[in-house]
Amino acid sequence: MARYNPASAEPKWQKAWDDAKSFEAKETGAEKYYVLEMFPYPSGKIHIGHVRNYAMGDVIARYKKAQGYDVLHPMGWDAFGLPAENAARDQGGHPREWTYGNIAVMKEQLQRMGLAIDWSREFATCDPEYYVHQQKLFLEFLEKGFVERRESLVNWDPVEMTVLANEQVVDGKGWRSGAPVEKKSMATWFFKITDRADDLLAALDDGRLEGWPAHVKEMQRNWIGKSEGLKMSFPLSGNDLPQDSLPIYTTRPDTLYGASFLGVAPDHPLAKHYASSDPKVAAFVAECAAQGTSEADIEKAEKKGVPLPITGRHPFTDEELPVYACNFILMQYGTGAIFACPAHDQRDLDFARKYGLPVKPVISPVIPEGEAYPGPMDQASDNGSMGPGSSATPTSGMTDDGRVEAYTGPGHMIHSGFLDGKSTDEALPKAIAKIEEMGWGEGTTNYRLRDWGLSRQRYWGCPVPIIHCEACGAVPVPEQQLPVSLPEVDPEEFKTPGNPLDREGARAWRETPCPSCDGPARRDTDTMDTFVDSSWYYARFASQPTDKPVDKAEADAWLPVQQYIGGIEHAILHLLYARYFMRMMKECGYTEQDEPFTNLFTQGMVTHEVYKGRYITGFESFVFPEDVAPRSTFFRSTDEAEKYINIWKEVVERSKREQYEATSYSGGTDIDPSKTKLAKDHPLLKVDLDACLWTYDQQNWETGDGKPYIWAGVTPVARFPIEKMSKSKKNVVNPMAMADAYGADAVRFFMLSDSPPERDVEWTEAGAEGAWRFANRVYETVEKGRGLASAGQPSDDLPEALLGIRKAAHRTAAGVTADIEHFRFNKAIARLYEFLGTLKGLKTEGDAAPVAAEALTFLTQLTAPFMPHLAEECWELLGHDGLCCDAAWPSVNETFLEDDTVTLPVQVNGKRRGEIKASKDASKEDIEAMALAQPDVARFMEGKTVRKLIVVPGRIVNVVAG
RNA sequence: GCGGGCGUGGUGGAAUGGUAGACACAGCGGACUUAAAAUCCGCAGCCUAUGGCGUGGGGGUUCGAGUCCCCCCGCCCGCACCA
Structure with missing residues (x-):
């Protein structure tokens, strides 16, 4: 009885699939199914997270194919981006070489995993054949007015030496570099995504994205940040007025009667104007500009401001309100100016207290019975003398210890003239209507989302196909001259910070005649944000004509992507941009779709325990799992560990003296050193035991879970709780090494077996071993039915035991089918284990033969999406024709699902x-x-x-x- | 602060309002072996055990609650001086 050998079986079946072009998308007229995983950045090697991601897509692809769909399951490379330039800087060479080199390695690794991918459609976004179409799209969008060039304050990442989109600034730092972002004024290109904010938001709720996880939609909703309110202007009075009135934005026009001052951002034109004449204002503006924008800075920052020498007239009361420049007002949001109602806004209240400004309550809260009064204005509600518009300050209701908070809840209006007695809900539209009637402003919708700046001052990206001419301005590169491809530059150029396209070496490329007037002109030296590349790649997979981005009929035959799978880290940026692009492409006649992805699945991360070792010198460092001996060498007693170490020292000494044999070894302490030899590549042989002797005092070293663990081999190793895999923590596993050890099937299988796919999963060697054991048990079980494919149909009149087998087979098929449909891979796998258990002692002769044939065929096919190589091997063992991956999914006979x-x-x-x-x-x-x-x-x-x-x-x- | 999610054995996790803990990992016992590994078979929530208690805590609805409702506690994620 031969054992299942993945090392020979896996390459064999990969070649068979390849030769048969099994996974090239075909159009047979059957219903189409497009499944796609987010394509990888070619960073060098695939990591275990990739394996999990692609294994999920692969299960779906194989399952849908077996169900008879025409499946499209492509793969490509998100290949532009800064790491390639950094690699060129650090290691020499050209970003192109580095990128294509990595692609070659990673492609081989992905193929090694046996993924059912249509490689015939593969491309990298840095292929000129791809980005030429991106340039065409850009020019079309420009012509249609979806893109514009604007001088604006941009986020400048001083480390990456490039501009970042707002979305790429996290806590005031570059999302990749972590460097504090600076503000810089520049002329750059923008996609006018804010024009589509409304529809991008609406689709989240109108059913178009029913197949998306609620939390992703929520994140996008937050990000778009729609708010409805009132934009209105307060007429200004004062000397040296640069403008007659001050436009403000508010979502609480119901609280207008509670206004006690107006505020503008420190970088508001009004503040800047008075900064030039008033040193106090100037000092404040400068102070705010210097202040950090990180979250911590913001939290700590006290509400501060400086009065401007002007007042604004209240629309209802004609009261003149003071105007302050305030550090808590953002220029980028709304109009950069507000009216402040301290009684009902915490920030305004903090500010009013500091500067002794009035607090005028205008909402009487709904007080649940028996509860304390929630706000600072209790005196007001029973102080009849304080009429609407009164500037009396009911501060007596506030304690001075800062505990009392502004009341922001619902209630009914008081001291509010025509709004008195109305609920807050009623007052809001009334206030807006009144202001509109007065002609002072209008109800408006405001978004947090800003336009998407796409220019990056980098080399390794898609060039912006524009030529700048003194006379004609920004002129599109004529279509027949596309692509504007990247010029060759000396690799040495990457050792200098900044954009090589702006320097001497690229002069010949840069200086070019104006397409319009033929005068001297220069190319745009910016390249596009790499999120542009990934905003339409899914469409290009579906259709790849040479003369245009996509062919509409061909693309729409596959689009939208039925199932998109990727990491939650792309919940906002990539997914929002792709949704936006699909809309633009629709308007340009490339598709009928609004939404690119019907169903979205966000998979969890792969985690691992963290190990930390301390050497005899006291030096501590993280330790790679592969450098830690197997689990069984963790001991809880020093005696046990010492004994173990002494034995292993003998073993190592012996193995060093003699020729090594590749034998297995145990982690137990009852080892006979005279008989045990180490495998040649055993980690113990890589270290010098003498240099890192284990000692007693190190045993007491603190560990992650408070229990002492001792790694006996090299140094005590502490185990810390699981964390996201990262190179710095060294808690990474190499999927290729794992595939070598257990087979690609086992690695894929284990990644899906333990946790629900949307949750994190912990990688453990024991888990991988479990998957390996499963593969072997399947093989051994199927082997008993060698050649049974010809056994024929089971008879209708079966004894109880055989009927039980049939029932189990059909129930498992029904269960696994439903589980795959609902992304419950862990449950599907549990069912396979269960089914395998029921096949213990399976009879294969006489009456039992057809029953066994059916059961084993089902087992093979149901396992196939998870362990495709093993399944082919089993398929062949059973004597079925053709390839398992081409076979139709088992059909369930409902009569077996019920018991008598x-x-x-x-x-x-x-x-x-x-x-x-x-x-x-x-x-x-x-x-x-x-x-x-x-x-x-x-x-x-x-x-x-x-x-x-x-x-x-x-x-x-x-x-x-x- | 706002929004979303989650809390079940030693661990990962199963349970259309209907036998809580499927399946796996780790553990324990046994078989095989000179021995170990591997493999196979079996046991396994907890307790003071013919019974009782158990799904973060407290109430409620129900014949019946891990599941539904209310309150509280804890953890995770997203957003956030957004007016």
């Missing part, structure tokens, strides 16, 4: 006391009688009478007794 007799648990007063077996169509009366007669039940009924009997057919019986 069912076991019903019987409860007495809700507690299970016994069970009865009843025919599935036994009458209610019969079941009741059986239940009461059941001995265990009867015992608990002693001395009690039946009050009620509940029979849930096929489920349960409950006797209510008392």
Whole structure:
């Protein structure tokens, strides 16, 4: 009996699939299914997270293919981007070489995993054949007015020496570099995504994205940040006025009567204007500009401001309100100016207290009975003397210890003239209507989302196809001159910070005649944000004409992507941009779709324990899992560990003296050193035991879970709780090494077996071993049915035992099918284990042969999406024709899903006391009688009478007794 | 602060309002072996065990609650001086 050998089987079947072009998308007229995983950045090697991601897509692709769909499951490379330039800087060479080199390595690694991918459609975004179409799209968008060039304050990342989109600034730092971002004024290109904010938001709720996880939609909703409110202007009075009125934005026009001052951002034109004449204002503006924008800075920052020498007139009361420049007002949001209502806004209240400004309550809260008054204005509500518009300051209601908070909840209006007595909900539209009627402003919708700046001052990206001419301005490169490809530059150029396209070496490329007037002109030296590359790649996979980005009919045959799978880290940027691009492409006639991805699945990360070692010198460092001996060498007692170490020292010494043999070794302490030899590549042989002797005092070293663990081999190693894999923590595993050890099938299988796919999963060697054991058990079980494919159909009249096997097979098929449909891969796998268990001692002769053939064929096919190589091997063993991956999915016979007799648990007063077996169509009366007669039940009924009997057919019986 | 999610054995996790803990990992016992590894078979929530208690805590609805409702506690994620 041969053992299953993945090392030979996996390459064999990969070649068979390749030769048969099994996974090239075909159009047979069947229903189409497009499944796509977010394509990888070619950073060098695939990591285990990739494996999990692509294994999920692969399960879906193989399953849908077996279901008869025409499946498109492509792969490509998100290949532009800064790391390539950094690699060129650090290691020499050209970004192109580095990138294509990595692609070659990673492609081989992905193929090694046996993924059902249509490689014939592969491309990298840095292929000129791809980005030429991106340039065409850009020019079309420009012509349609979706893109514009603007001088604006941009986020400048001083480390990456490039501009970042707002979305790429996290806590005031570059998302990749972590460097504090600087503000810089520049002329750059923008996609006008804000024009689409409304529809991008609407689609989140109108059913177009029903197949998306709620939390991703919520994140996008937050990001778009729609708010409805009022934009209005306060007429200004004062000397040296640069403008007659001050436009403000508010979402709380209902609180207008509570206004006690106006505020503008420190970088508001008004503040800047008075900064030039008033040193105090100038000092404040400068101070705010210098202030950090990080979250910590913001939290700490006290509400501060400086008065401007002007006032604004209240629309309803004609009161003149003071105007302050305030550090808590953002220029980028709304109009950069507000009216402040301290009684009902915490920030305004903090500010008002500091500067002694009035606090005028205008909302009387709904106070739940028995609860303390929630706001600072209790005096007001029972102080009849304070009429609307009064500037009296009811501060007496506030404590001075800062505990009292502004009341921001609902209530009814007080001291608010025409709004008095109305609820806050009613007052809001009334206030807007009034302002509109007065002609002072209008109700508006405001978004947090800003336009998407796409220019990056980098080399390794898609060039912006524009030529700048003194006379003609920004002129599109004529279509026949596309692509504007990247000029060759000396690799040495990457050692200098900044954009090589702006320097001497690229002069010949840069200086070019104006397409319009033929005068001297220069190319745009910026390249596009790499998020542009990934905003339409899914469409290009579906259709790849040479003369245009996509062919509409061909693209729409596949689009939208039925199932998109990727990491949650792209919940906002990539997914929002792709949604935006699909809309633009629709308007340019490339598709009929609004939304690119019908169903979205965000998978969890792969985590691992963290190991930390301390050497005899006291030096501490993280330790790679592969450098830690197997689990069984963790000991809890020093005696045990010492014994173990001494034995291993002997073993290592011996192995160094003699020729090594590749034998297995144990982690136990009862090892005979004279008989044990180490495998040649055993980690123990890579270290010098003498240099890192284990000592007693190190045993007491603190560990992650408070328990001492000792790694006996090299140095004590502490185990710390699982974390996201990262190179710095060294808690990474190499998927290729794992595939070598256990087979690609086992690695894929384990990544899906332990946790629900949306959750994080912990990589453990033990888990991978478990998957490996499963593969072997499947193989051994199927081997018993060698050649059974020709056994024919099972007869209708089968003995109980064989019928049981058929039932198990069909139930497993039904269950696995439903589980895959719902992304419950862990449950599907649990069912496979269970089914395999029922096939223990399977008979394969006589009557049993057709039953075994069916069961083993089902087992093979149901395992196939998870362990495709093993499945082909089993398929062949059974003697089936062709390839397992081409076979139709097992069809379930419903009659096997029901039992003739069912076991019903019987409860007495809700507690299970016994069970009865009843025919599935036994009458209610019969079941009741059986239940009461059941001995265990009867015992608990002693001395009690039946009050009620509940029979849930096929489920349960409950006797209510008392 | 706002929004979303989650809390079940030693661990990862199963349970259309109907037998809580499927399946796996780790553990324990046994078989095989000179021995170990591997493999196979079996046991396994907790307790004071013919019974009782158990799904973060407290209430409620129900014949019956991990599941539904209310309150509280804890953890994770996203957003956030957004007016």
